[in-house]
Amino acid sequence: MPETPPPPPPPVVDDEMFLDDDVALERKPMRDSGDMDITPMIDIVFLLLIFFLVTSRPDESTTVEMPPARHGQGISQQTAVIITVAKRPGNLPPHVYLADGKVGSPLPDDPEKQEAAIIKAIDTGFNQEAKTSVIIKGDRDLEAGDIYRVAAAVGKAGVDREKIHLHAAVYEED
Numbered sequence: 001m002p003e004t005p006p007p008p009p010p011p012v013v014d015d016e017m018f019l020d021d022d023v024a025l026e027r028k029p030m031r032d033s034g035d036m037d038i039t040p041m042i043d044i045v046f047l048l049l050i051f052f053l054v055t056s057r058p059d060e061s062t063t064v065e066m067p068p069a070r071h072g073q074g075i076s077q078q079t080a081v082i083i084t085v086a087k088r089p090g091n092l093p094p095h096v097y098l099a100d101g102k103v104g105s106p107l108p109d110d111p112e113k114q115e116a117a118i119i120k121a122i123d124t125g126f127n128q129e130a131k132t133s134v135i136i137k138g139d140r141d142l143e144a145g146d147i148y149r150v151a152a153a154v155g156k157a158g159v160d161r162e163k164i165h166l167h168a169a170v171y172e173e174d
Contacts, residue, residue, distance in 0.1 A: 075167055080133045081125035083118065083154075084171055085146055087139040094146050100137070101171070115153040122157035126164070133165035140170050
């Protein structure tokens with residue numbers, strides 16, 4: 001029997017063979033970009049925010065004490081002439097009252113008669129009753145022109161302009 005030849009030796013693996021540019025399958029190194037995708041985290045934060053806003057209930061029994069105003073002063077009703085301007089339904093001119101609120105009967109709708117009555121009230125308040133300021137209270141839905149018209153009438157009073165302290169306030173019905 002003939003002798004069988006010995007098996008061929010295993011191929012020699014050369015490391016340089018894998019470093020050649022001609023190799024078809026080359027492994028690319030993984031790059032670590034260092035950036036983290038925070039989009040899912042932002043989504044979760046917004047969902048939690050909406051959840052807590054919808055499900056939370058403020059404690060109504062807790063009272064908050066507001067600090068006093070730094071730049072404003074209270075005005076005493078005893079030392080002020082108060083004029084209230086109240087809006088009427090429709091396109092009618094507003095009612096003007098020489099009182100705090102809708103007290104008594106309003107002044108006539110004629111602007112000249114209203115101006116004369118306001119001037120008389122200012123003169124009487126400052127000269128005979130020692131008033132020192134004027135408060136014009138107007139509905140929040142009034143047009144600015146209605147308040148300006150009343151303020152202009154106050155300015156026409158026979159009182160020294162330096163003595164009149166004019167204040168504006170918002171009159172809201174209960």
